[in-house]
Amino acid sequence: MNAHGALTLRTHETNATYHVVEYAHEGLRERLAGLPTGAPVTMELTRAGARGNGWRADGVYLRNDAAEDAAAGG
Numbered sequence: 001m002n003a004h005g006a007l008t009l010r011t012h013e014t015n016a017t018y019h020v021v022e023y024a025h026e027g028l029r030e031r032l033a034g035l036p037t038g039a040p041v042t043m044e045l046t047r048a049g050a051r052g053n054g055w056r057a058d059g060v061y062l063r064n065d066a067a068e069d070a071a072a073g074g
Helices: 026-033
Strands: 009-012 017-023 041-047 054-062
Touching: 017 026, 017 041, 026 054
Parallel strands: 017 054
Antiparallel strands: 009 017, 041 054
16 A cells, blocks of 8 residues: 555456555555555455546455455454
């Protein structure tokens, strides 16, 4: 995550990149900010705006969690 709160994700399968520029809530942003670079996650994303490659993080599932949904606040 950069100093502006944006996060770049890369898919393992295709190396496609997604630029996360919005978050469903502050707790989700804080949780993602605390992860080390390269941490494996599964994320729920929706497009942020109509143009470009900007996305909103709606949920995150950490691979070492028991499918905990950060979008539910925790």
